[in-house]
Amino acid sequence: MSVALVPSQTFLHEVQSHSGQPISLCYQCKKCSAGCPVGFAMDLLPHEVIRLIQLGARDRVFAANNLWVCTGCKTCQARCPNQIDAGQVMDSLREMALRAGTAALAPKGRDVNVKTFHESFLSTLRLFGRSYDLGMIGLYLGRSRAIGEHMGLGLNMVKKGKLKYLPERVHRMGEIRKIFAKAREKR
Amino acid sequence: MKKLTFYPGCSLHSTATEYDESTRAVFEALGYSLEELDDWSCCGASSAHATDHYLSIALPVRNLVLAEKEGVDEVATACAACYNTLRKADHAVRTGDPAAVKANDSLVDVMGQKYAGGVKVVSTLELLSRPETLAAIKQKASKPLRGLKVAPYYGCLLTRPAEAVAFEDPEQPTSLDRVLAAAGAEVVRWSWKTECCGASLALSRPEILKEMARRIIVAAREAGADVIATACPMCHANLDGRQSEIADLKDHPVPVYFLTELLGLAFGLKKAPAWVGKHLTESRSAVRAFIPAGKVG
Structure with a gap:
C-alpha cells in the first residue's frame, strides 16, 4: 500500500x-x-x-x-x-x-500488554499508595493471559520469598485517592 | 551516628529486601542511621511517566512535601528508579516547567501545602562514593574482595536525563567503580555500563527484555568479569531473574549483586551470605572466598 x-x-x-x-x-x-x-x-x-x-x-x-x-x-x-x-x-x-481511546490509536498485538501492565501497576498503586507486586501480577496475568511466559520466574520468586503476600498501605490514603481523582479530571 | 532520612521505595520493601537490609547494614557500619520518611508513597515509577504526566509529578512530589513537613532538607534513596523519578519531578518543579508547576499547585488541595523546592534527593551510591566515605570503606573492608572481577553496571536511571539526575559524567560514570575498588575488588573496563536493561518491559515484553539483558551480561563476561554489580533493584531483577531462560547464559550464568551486598561481604557482615542467597541466579559460589567458614548453605 x-x-x-x-x-x-x-x-x-x-x-x-x-x-x-x-x-x-x-x-x-x-x-x-x-x-x-x-x-x-x-x-x-x-x-x-x-x-x-x-x-x-x-x-x-x-x-x-x-x-x-x-x-x-x-x-x-x-x-x-x-x-x-x-x-x-x-x-x-x-x-x-x-x-x-480510539481503536485506531490503541496498541495492537503484543503491544497491548504494555498498556495492560501500566494499568495493572497503577491500579494497585491507587488502592494502596504503594505498589503491590502480587496484586499487580495477578491483575496483569488475568488481563493479558500471558501466564505461560512468566510461570518459571514467578515460581522462583515465590520460592526465594521475593513476592510478599500482603500489600503495604499508606496511612493517609485520602491524599493518594485525591491525586488519582485529579489525574482523572485532567483527562 | 549521623541521621539520614531514607526513602526506600516499593522494591526495597518487596522484591529486593536483600538490597534494603544490606543498605541499612552497610550505612550503619559507616556511622549512619537510616530513618524512613514517614508515610512515604510510591514514586509512580515507569507506569506514571509512561501514561500520565500529572501522576508522574504529583506522586513523587507528595513525598518531597512530606519531607518538607518533617523539616528535612535531604532524602537519600537506594533505588535508582525512585531516585530518577523524585529528581526529575523536583527538577521540573524547580525549573518552572508549566505542567509540573500546575501539578505542584494542585497538591495544596491534597496535602494543605505544596512543594517549596527545598529538598535534595541523593542517591546512596553518591553518598558511598564521596572521598571521605571511600576512605571509610577501605578501612572497614576487613575481607577485601581481592581477585573478584566485577563489571560495574549503572543502567540508565542513575545517569539520565543528566540535567536532572546525574551526579557525575552521564556517559562514563565512575562512582560504582570507585566504591568497588575501595572494597578491594578488581573492576573491569567495559562499554555497557549505562546501557538500558529494559526493566519497564519486564512483564509486558519479556522476549525483548531477555535480549537486552543477554547483551549486557554477555558483554560483562567477554570483558573478563566474574560477576556484575548494580545499584538498581530493577536492573537486578532483570539481569538476575531470567538467566535460566536465556540460551547463552543458562549453563554459564553470571551472578549479579547489589553493591551493598558486596560491601557487606567485604566488611565481614554476618548477614551477607543470606542476602546473596535470595538471588534467582546462584550467587554464593562466586563469592565463597569472602564468606566466613560455616556460613555457606
Missing part, C-alpha cells in the same frame, strides 16, 4: 506542545537511533519517528510500535545535539493515544 504524504504542520505542533520538545530542530543525524537499545525490536527507528512527526504523518507514527516498546532510558536524549528528548516524545505520543 502506498499512501501519498501531504506534509502538514498540525501534528508537529500538537506533539511539540504536548511534549515540550523542539522536534522541528531535528536534522536527522541519527544519533538517537545509533544508541537506542530497543531499536532491534522497533518498527521504525527513533529518527524516523521524529521525521514522520515533522512531516505530519500522524497515522504512520501511531501505527508503529515505537511508542509502546520505548523503555524511556533516555540514551537518545543524552546524545541529541538539538536537545530533543525523543523518550519524552514517546511518552507524549503514548499519552495522546491512551487519551484518544
